[in-house]
Amino acid sequence: MLKKFVSSTLATALMLPAATFVGSQAMAAEEGRRQIEEVIVTAERRESTVSDTSMSITAFTGEFIEDFGIRNQEDLQNLIPAAVIEPYDMAVRGVGRNFRSLGGDPGIATYLNGVYSEDFGIASTEGGLFDIERIEVLRGPQGTLYGRNAIGGAINFINKLPADEFEGEARVVVGDYDLLETYGVVSIPVIKDVLSARVTGVKRAREGYYHDLSGNPDPGNYGDENYALSLRFTPTENLEFNVRGNERSYARRMAGADAAGVTNLTEAGGRTRDTSTYVFGFRAVNPNNVCPNAFTRTAPVAVAGIIGGVGCAVAGRQIFNFNHPVTGAPVAAQRVVPGHDKTTIGTTNSPNLAFGAIQERQVLTGLKDLDSSDLKTDTNGQQDEFFDHQAVSFDANWTISDQFSLKYIFGYTDYFYDRTSDVDLTSNKTYDNTFYVSQETEYISHELQAFIDPTEDFSVTMGVFAYDAKISQRGDYYDYNCTGNVNCASRYANDGPYNTIGGILNSFAPGAGNGIIGFGTLPKVGLFSARLAKDGVDAGGALPGNCLSGPAIAAQDQLDIYCFGSWKGDKGDRIQHGPSTIGTNLEYQTRSERYAYAAYGQAVYDFNEHFALTVGLRWARDSLSGAEDVFYYNEESIIPLGFGPGGNGCATGTCTSDLGLFNQLIGALGPNGEILNPNAVMVAGLPASNSITRDLKKITNEMTWRVNLDWTPNDDDLIYLSATKGIRSGGMNLVFFSSNGTFDPEELIAYELGYKGTKFDGAMQINAAIYNYDYENVHTFVLGRSFAGGYATNVVPVPKGNMKGFEGDILWLATEAFTIGANLSITKSKYESDIFSINPIDENAPESIFDAFSTPKSLKGNQMIRVPEIKYGAFAQYTHQLGDNGKMEYLVNYSWIDRVYFTVFEDKNHSAPSYDRVDFRASWRSASEQWMVAAFVNNVFDKIGVRQIDQYQANETTNYRRTGALTDPRLWGLEVRYKFGAFQ
Template identity: 20%
Template sequence: MKIAYRPMHGWVKLALLAGTMLAPATAMAQDADGEIVVTAQKREQKLQDIGLSVTAIGGAMLDSVGRQDVTALAAQVPGLQVAQYSPTITVFNIRGVSQNDFADSQEAPIAFYNDEVYVSALGAISGQMFDLERVEILRGPQGTLFGRNATGGLVQTITKRPTRELEGYAQLTVGSYGQIATEGALSGPLSERVRARLSFTSDRHGGYIENRVGRDIGNARFYGGRLQIEADVGDSGTLLVKLQGLRNDHETSGGLYSHVAAGFDADGLGFKLGPNEDFWGTCGGCDAFGYKEPDKDPFTGSFDRIGFFDRKYWSATVRYEQDFGGAKLTSITDYQDLRKRFGEDSDMSPVHIFHYDTAQDLYQLSQELRLSGDTDRFTWLAGIYGLKIRTDNDYQIDAVPVLGLLENYGGRQKTDSVALFGQVEYKATDQISLTVGGRYSWDRKTYDFAHAENGVQDFVFNRTTNPGLAKQTFKNWSGKVQVDYRPTDDVLLYAGVNRGTKSGGFGVQAFTPIDPTTLPYDQEVLTNYEAGFKLTLLDRKVTFNGAVFHYDYKDYQAFTLQGLSQIVANVPARVTGVETELVLRPVRGLMLSGFLTYLDTKVKGITLPSGRVADREMPQAPKWSIGGMARYAFPAGPGELALQTDWKYDDALYFSTFNAPIDREPSRIVGNARISWTSDDDHWTLAAFANNLTDKKYRIYNLDLGASFGFANQAYARPRWFGGSVGYNF
């Protein structure tokens, strides 16, 4: 179903953790000594003091990527990949772990958090990266403190909070394809004990994919806002109320695909047809319907229908913190509401062969209550978490003109979840500490699904028709045991075992006959054996971090496309990898960073369309990724000029668990450049940037429909994007 435009990436993002950590001082949350501070364990800690593989990217560094939204993280973070099928769905991949099912009802094994609030909807992620303090990316299972859907890690955005002094900023960006984007905030006191912060963002640009037979596609019409009010309660309490809204206004960003004709091999796996290869007997280089692209430009096409994307998302969060002296109480209550509509020209031709549409109405309610404290030897945390999700999802495949088929399917999925969690860190000596944590989760999911073809209902799946299948209960535990050894203040060694889980769920199938037993899938369990080091050397001029890890995956939720139906099956898998990151500050103003990541992945027992069972590589998991950044800042007039460039190499990878020939993306090198000037008083900032500097054409996703329609939906990364910005801070 989602035939699609999927931005090509499969890359273990070894990206410049180091580099990002050394961005300008204002880029990171820092303590009084200038060290980076993160909340990866739900308390403030120095980044180099945590026995976790963590990257923190600050607001100034986020600005420097040229407003590429959340997908820009992929070029900045080791082990991370980001796939966006237009803004409708965002899928993170960390160390090869992800689930590529594009059904709106699915949750991902890489969790997304905003200010410690879990965002379950994949369609609610894009657009949230404005007015941020930082973004934290945690690699490896994080289920003990963050929950059952952080199997492979998580991405968390931390927004800037209201300030006690009046401050603010405004930034205007102009770029390619008529881009005009804004971001800003106004923050300060309303009274002696109450303060507020109002933030805004917008992004508008024209379509960057030329449509030969109609309106160009790929434009943006997005805007968002956030209001936060924070008040002191008594002598040691704080109450924060946050309201946030995002809007995509009928963008032409649905189905940003490039057509390629395909055949299929003996296993039913697609391969690209040559320009004169007449696989279907229609014409040389043509798909099953006799169409082929007249040129090789992935940014031109012939779309008889203009794809669209509409979204309204809002959330309300109430956070209360009370310090009792020896313990601290934190309560986080959150409500989210999402209304999303999406449509595309799935066949990418001037003839209406088939179109695909989705509609989602979702609400989510969550509550976390925790108590934490510390003594000379112990740091502890314990809490309870509750989550309720209701999502109504409707899908349509309109293939009436040529195939005479109209498929309508979908329904309601309900999720209720409760968890108890806790973690204790014991400092046995000045050099050795032991961390033990655990979480028990109880999930109940119910599914009410129906399918109709040409207006006639032919399949119903619910608790009445399938009582043993349509209601599923999942009980599981996450746990962590780790030893940290710090022989000196500048050296940290750690080793541990960490178990994470992801709840089971239900698949979405588009065509009958449907076997009811194939709709539910079981929970997955990932056990991570990891050891690492963090070194700070030469008077903090060198930072060198690394980790080696092995994932033992039980019941990995492998997504495959069987015909045109989305199937999730539980199979064993494993991942073994190495990450290293190096940051150098040899002289004042100069920062150099480099990184290297290696992944060896295997998914076992994948049933191919032919029925043959084979082992495969995990999708979007290149064996090697190598990259680096250079930034040099020096005085220039009444301010400072900074020159910056970053480059990244990703090895070849596959976009699907099938590892079809057409799903293989060759290795690539992609780079960006930026020049900026900041006044001595830090009030004014001017910048110019070029993203994808060499205009590299590479896919970020591919959907193989070779055996079904004789083509594949290819999604390419945006072409080279120039821009400039001006900002004022006060």
């Protein structure tokens, strides 16, 4: 007798209202007043009401989704307490996915018609959430029945089944930004009471709401088509078979995605983009010690904690003032002199990609007080995303007896995804960095469930689960300005100047340039050079002379082979499905395959009509194998070039920069340091090509469990106390070539005390819960050294974390015409371990001066990422009866979300400030409810919040430029719906 508690989060009083608005009228006719009608869910794999299920649930019925006009992820987020939804992922109570890389897993398990999926983004947007029976959001770890990566909860999307009677619906939505969405569904009884079919079609389109100042098409649009066929076969009373297949294609010009936000938020903490600095990087200086000239340095003074020491200051160049991040001591610094000072510490070999861009187009929005006038960007027009998705789900239900039944669930998903995004977010014709990625994915799952009810007081649910996931992804960073231009000026499209420099050196001193000329004769390595070398060694051959084993260069057994060669210019065409790109500076390919198995059981025993005990256990095994290959450009010090570390002079006396001399000799710099050829300036050394490969493997065996005690003092109240253990599998951090390629599982034990009750003869429903999470090995996204140079995302386990909170919601049918609801969630979260991590995205401590690895920061006490401390919402609905002319319904919905951090350092410059939203909807329904016409305005006051902030590239290389995705602007529209057949 698992009873009443539900939400602990219910969300904007959402929980039951779905059925409330449509179904409560029938009860009103029978009993003289409205009562809240129960919603049936399958949160524990068996049918039960929300009120009788001992966990925090938010349940949206199809009717509620229609009444509130829910069609996208933002609409969902506004109605789910303690939830943050990003384009591809969801977090609840601060537990979600803190990073996106191949080999990692979500923290909220997604199920579509009972089939597990790793892709929340696809399930949560399919068909504009049309023809949905219900959505169930289960908050808190689902330790047994939904054990696979349900450490933070699970979300179930359940489509409507074919009906036994003929029915159908047509819907059209139009609105601003040329919004046009058409929906249709028809259900047909093919063989009465034996076979029925349901066909659904959706076509949605909208123009972009961002203004691209470059004149390219505006981002933020979409074109989405989804077609589904469902069959329901019931040959006997105790056998039922359901199968559903769908085909979906989706295309858009991205306005936001993980690592592809189209909005420039801030740069160096401000709202001005630097288009005049050629390359970013600092060197510490003594303002009282002036250099002889801009291209000559004196010996630096060694200072603890300062890279390269403190050198002379160049007259006339700006002085910047910093404080040492550990000691607080003041440090003066100047920008490096391009092409003279070597820029390898803290930056890549890339110049400022906005150098020379049109300043008027470089809009930085800031983080708060935003509206639709801030939706501006500047791109090269390459913001296209596409995926083609096919899926099949099948379930077979066999009721053998009143005490025993079986259910088998099969799922198959196959999709292709690709996107192109403008990394630098400028239409700059001098420099460009564009990213192309494509991915092929196949998921296959099998699950067999047994339901045993030996007595009225005792029930058991058991099951076994198998899952196979194959993912292949490849990516390409290239100069879009080179597209179709074989004579492109890009540094990446042309050979390195080895013979020129070597010949000049030999003219001064015979033989001095032979080393550079010799390096230029090395072949350029490619994407799979290291892989081929590894295969040769594995077959018993020798390692090529231009290759090294991982331990030989990094004392790190997770790197297999590293190969290097000269740079001969890139002609593209190596990435499958991608464009033939000239001027590539980095390519990668990754492959992973995961086999997962599980067995689980959960038993419920009713001691009497007041007390019940639930006990569950799950065993799971994950076996993950992966491989990654990376090819990239960088500049090497084959011979000492440029000034020393930090750009500071010689060991003694004065010296000039040989790097500067070479840049002048090849025509990249003028005699006074002026930049003559921006694409030819060497900023660190001689161009080189590099290839890296490694194979990884991770096996996880874990047990999870659940214990729950119910107390039902009367028919209207349920109090429950539960303890649940959840697991997120160990995995791999593919693509980034971070120093820790694999990571162990994370564990969470949740303690929850909840209450569910109805008052005023069923006219009011209250749900509340308090919880405490003990979190271990928290998968935390930080930055660290990469074998490919610079910084890479690392997944570091924080030993201890804690979350505690309160959630409550209320739904009240105040009168026959007036309904109100409200919800509140308060979540306190923090890292509890005294673990230290580097922070190279802190503009107040540039890593070209302060070695981030020698100045780590403690995470202890910091708020965890992607969790708002406070989140609340409320709605009110008024119904005005018009007799034979139907009725009018007026709905106002309000939501507010607190600040959300996107970095573990609790940095407000890398957080989304609080924001709120008001939606309004007015609907007319005919007396038969066959027709419905609605007008709506979402985000009435045009308040825009920051939905996501990327931190992949917010370091010194980009002048700490932060990009992200914003919420939708004010959108208005008109909806017309017509129902026929049994739908009426």
